[in-house]
Amino acid sequence: MKAMQTFIKGATALSLLALTTLGANAATLPVSGDFHADKFAAKIVSVDQKNHVVVLEGEGGDKVALNVPESSSDLAKLKAGDVVDTTVIRSVAVGLDTDIDKSAPTASTTSGESKASDDNPNVGREAFRQVNVQLKIKHIDLKKNEVTFEGPKGQQKVIAIDNPDIQARLKELKVDQSIRVTYTDAIQINVRPAK
Numbered sequence: 001m002k003a004m005q006t007f008i009k010g011a012t013a014l015s016l017l018a019l020t021t022l023g024a025n026a027a028t029l030p031v032s033g034d035f036h037a038d039k040f041a042a043k044i045v046s047v048d049q050k051n052h053v054v055v056l057e058g059e060g061g062d063k064v065a066l067n068v069p070e071s072s073s074d075l076a077k078l079k080a081g082d083v084v085d086t087t088v089i090r091s092v093a094v095g096l097d098t099d100i101d102k103s104a105p106t107a108s109t110t111s112g113e114s115k116a117s118d119d120n121p122n123v124g125r126e127a128f129r130q131v132n133v134q135l136k137i138k139h140i141d142l143k144k145n146e147v148t149f150e151g152p153k154g155q156q157k158v159i160a161i162d163n164p165d166i167q168a169r170l171k172e173l174k175v176d177q178s179i180r181v182t183y184t185d186a187i188q189i190n191v192r193p194a195k
Contacts, residue, residue: 033093044082044191049075056084074115074125074191081194089186097134097178105136105178107152128186135179142170149179 042056045063052068052075068075113127138156139148145167148158161167 033091035089035091037087037089039085039087041083041085044078044080044084046080047075047078054078072115078191079194083192083194085190085192087188089184089188091184093182095180097180099178100174100176101136101178102176104154105150105152106132106134108132126186126188128184130185131183133181133183135181137173137175137177137179140170140173140175145170147173 040058042058042064045055045057047054052070052072053065054068054075055063055065057063109129109131111127111129113125115125133152135149135151137147138150140146141148145161146158147161147170148156150156161170
């Protein structure tokens with residue numbers, strides 16, 4: 001959670017700074033974003049079909065046993081020596097809604113996956129999860145340089161604004177404006193058969 005609070009504080013600062021450079025008549029102003037991708041490969045050491053366990057060995061020689069869901073039809077296609085290539089992608093986008101909206105903050109989650117099929121017999125999977133959160137500005141304290149946000153469950157968080165340039169622009173914010181944050185996680189797993 002600490003990382004999330006740090007992110008929200010940074011995103012808020014960027015959002016506030018963007019107010020002075022973008023027109024105030026826009027419905028939602030995109031103000032910041034971040035993208036991070038990690039790729040790694042691991043060799044399959046063993047596959048226990050009965051107990052649905054796959055043991056992987058990373059590039060450093062470390063081994064890890066993974067429980068594979070019984071619903072996975074791909075387990076029967078795996079064998080020792082195959083290489084599992086994995087890409088994990090995380091992204092965040094932040095926008096400031098300039099409209100004044102009295103509705104409550106919201107949160108929603110969307111997810112999906114694809115896997116091997118008759119049309120696509122390659123062993124592999126892709127899955128994603130996207131969370132959309134709307135934080136509502138509830139109070140702006142110009143003397144203390146703080147903004148109070150309300151989350152979807154009614155919880156409030158006070159964010160101190162340390163950057164003098166952003167502090168000077170706090171007066172341009174309005175109570176009941178929203179910060180919209182979209183978090184996306186995606187994973188892609190492909191298997192290369194042993195040679």
